[in-house]
Amino acid sequence: MRLLCVLLFASALSLSAADAAKAMEFPSLNDAKRIHGELVSVDFILRKGEFRADDGKLMPFSMPPYAIMKYKGVEADLREVPLGTKMNFLMLPDAAGQLTRLVTTDDGQPADAAQLKKFREFTEKRGIAGWIDKTEGNTVTVTFFSGDPAAFQAAYGELIAVGKGGKICVANDELRTWNPGVDGEGGSITEVNKVPTEYFGSSGVQVTLKVSNMLEGFRRGRVVRVFLTGWKVQDQFYGESLMGYGFGRMLNQELVENVAKEYSEQFPFRTDLSNAQLPWYQLKDEVKPPPFSEHVVYGQLVEADAKTSGGKFIAELTGEVVNFTLIKHHTLKYLGADPQFAQLPMGQRYRFHLYQDAKGAFTRVSFISDDFSHASANASTARVTAIHGDRIHVAWQLPLVKDYNGDMQRPQDIGICIVQVNAATRVWKADQQVKLADLKAGDVLLLNRTAELPGKPSQCTDLWIGEETHKLVTEKQRKPAVVKK
Known part of the structure; x- marks a missing residue:
C-alpha cells in the first residue's frame, strides 16, 4: 500500500x-x-x-x-x-x-454546471467505463457506468446510437487502461438497449458493438473503457496508466500492473488482493516466500526483544495486540536503512508482512518497514499544499520522469492526505531540527507517524523537509555506530 x-x-x-x-x-x-x-x-x-x-x-x-x-x-x-x-x-x-x-x-x-463540465472532460480523456455483459461471435455487449442516468443520456445519447462507432479498451477494476492504442479494438454500435436504473452504477444504457478482433480482455465481467466517435484515443496519464508507455521505468511498485490482482489464477494461494477461496501460503524452512504471499498489516510497535526475535504490535484500526516472531531470513527497514531489531523506535507505525504459524494465527514476520522507508522505496514524496493549524494538507507526488520527447516532466499527483501534527512532532531540515512553524506550502516531505488506534488518532512523530534531507538522514542511518571506549 x-x-x-x-x-x-x-x-x-x-x-x-x-x-x-x-x-x-x-x-x-x-x-x-x-x-x-x-x-x-x-x-x-x-x-x-x-x-x-x-x-x-x-x-x-x-x-x-x-x-x-x-x-x-x-x-x-x-x-x-x-x-x-x-x-x-x-x-x-x-x-x-x-x-x-x-x-x-x-x-x-445543488447541481453545479462547472463541476459537471469538469467531470465530462475528465471522462472523455479516458473513455466511458462499463463492464462486459456478454460476448458472442464478434460482438461485445457493454453496460456503461453512471451515477446519474439522466445526465449520462443528456451528455452522450447522440453518440451512443446504432451506426455510431467507438473504440473498446481493456481496463481493470480500478478503471485503469494498459495502452488504448494496442489494448483496444474499434467497433460499430449495432444495438442500444435500455437497462434498469434503480440500482446504483447503471447508466441505463447497454450497447452491443461489432468488432473485427476479439481481445483477451473481452470477457464477461471484465471492465472496459469506450472512446466514442470524435474522442481522442489516448493513454491515461503516467502513473495512472498500467503501462506508462513512452515514459521512463515506473519506480513506484504500487502503481505498476499488479500480477496478483490482474492474473490471480497464476497464484496457488490466497493473497491480500485475490483468491479469497484459497489457503494462505505456508512458510517452509530455508525457502524464501514467493511474492504477494504475505498478509500485510499496519500497526504500532510496542515491544522488540532482540534475544528472542519476538515482539508485539497493536494493529491499526482494530487495536488488536499481536505477539509476533521474526522468521530467520527477515528484513527490517527504518529511515531507508537496515537497522538491528533493537534499533527500531517504539511507538511508531510500521508495515508488517505476516505469515501464519502452526495454529493458523498471523504471528510470523518476514518484513518490517516504517512509513519513511516505504515511501522512499516507492519514489513518493508528500508536497505541502496547505497548513491549517495542526492539520497539514499534502499531495503525494512521483519524481520527474522523461517523456516521449526526452524532456523531464513532473507527473500528476497520485493522491492527497491530511496529516496531523502536535507539539511533540519533530521537524528536520538538513541535519538540524527546526520549528514546526518553519514548515511552509511547497515543502517536500517524508514522514513517520503513530498508528491510527481506537480513540487515538494518528499523529506525525517526525517530518523531514526536502529531498536532500531525505538522502542525508538515510546516509546517516546507514553509518555504523561508533563505539566509545
Whole structure:
C-alpha cells in the first residue's frame, strides 16, 4: 500500500479478473448505509481513501468499478473533491461484512454546471467505463457506468446510437487502461438497449458493438473503457496508466500492473488482493516466500526483544495486540536503512508482512518497514499544499520522469492526505531540527507517524523537509555506530 494515509484492510479484497464475472451486480442505494464524515485522504490511482466519521472513527474505503463520487451535487472524480469536504458517504459491506465499499457520496448541494463540465472532460480523456455483459461471435455487449442516468443520456445519447462507432479498451477494476492504442479494438454500435436504473452504477444504457478482433480482455465481467466517435484515443496519464508507455521505468511498485490482482489464477494461494477461496501460503524452512504471499498489516510497535526475535504490535484500526516472531531470513527497514531489531523506535507505525504459524494465527514476520522507508522505496514524496493549524494538507507526488520527447516532466499527483501534527512532532531540515512553524506550502516531505488506534488518532512523530534531507538522514542511518571506549 502506498503511504497515502490509506489503511490496508485485507477483508476488502479487490476483484481479480477471475472473480469479476461473479460480481456483476449493481447495488441498491437502499442497502447502503449513510455515514457523515470528512474526507481526509484519497488514492487517485487505486480508487481508495479514508474519511473520518463524525464520531471520530477513521473509515477506510475502496470504490468498486461502478462507484462514482458526487461533489457539488454532480458526479466527480476523486481528484476533484477537496480534502476536508464534509458529506454523506454511502457505504456497503465487503465480503467480510465490514463497511468498506464506497458507492457514492452526497454533499446536499445543488447541481453545479462547472463541476459537471469538469467531470465530462475528465471522462472523455479516458473513455466511458462499463463492464462486459456478454460476448458472442464478434460482438461485445457493454453496460456503461453512471451515477446519474439522466445526465449520462443528456451528455452522450447522440453518440451512443446504432451506426455510431467507438473504440473498446481493456481496463481493470480500478478503471485503469494498459495502452488504448494496442489494448483496444474499434467497433460499430449495432444495438442500444435500455437497462434498469434503480440500482446504483447503471447508466441505463447497454450497447452491443461489432468488432473485427476479439481481445483477451473481452470477457464477461471484465471492465472496459469506450472512446466514442470524435474522442481522442489516448493513454491515461503516467502513473495512472498500467503501462506508462513512452515514459521512463515506473519506480513506484504500487502503481505498476499488479500480477496478483490482474492474473490471480497464476497464484496457488490466497493473497491480500485475490483468491479469497484459497489457503494462505505456508512458510517452509530455508525457502524464501514467493511474492504477494504475505498478509500485510499496519500497526504500532510496542515491544522488540532482540534475544528472542519476538515482539508485539497493536494493529491499526482494530487495536488488536499481536505477539509476533521474526522468521530467520527477515528484513527490517527504518529511515531507508537496515537497522538491528533493537534499533527500531517504539511507538511508531510500521508495515508488517505476516505469515501464519502452526495454529493458523498471523504471528510470523518476514518484513518490517516504517512509513519513511516505504515511501522512499516507492519514489513518493508528500508536497505541502496547505497548513491549517495542526492539520497539514499534502499531495503525494512521483519524481520527474522523461517523456516521449526526452524532456523531464513532473507527473500528476497520485493522491492527497491530511496529516496531523502536535507539539511533540519533530521537524528536520538538513541535519538540524527546526520549528514546526518553519514548515511552509511547497515543502517536500517524508514522514513517520503513530498508528491510527481506537480513540487515538494518528499523529506525525517526525517530518523531514526536502529531498536532500531525505538522502542525508538515510546516509546517516546507514553509518555504523561508533563505539566509545
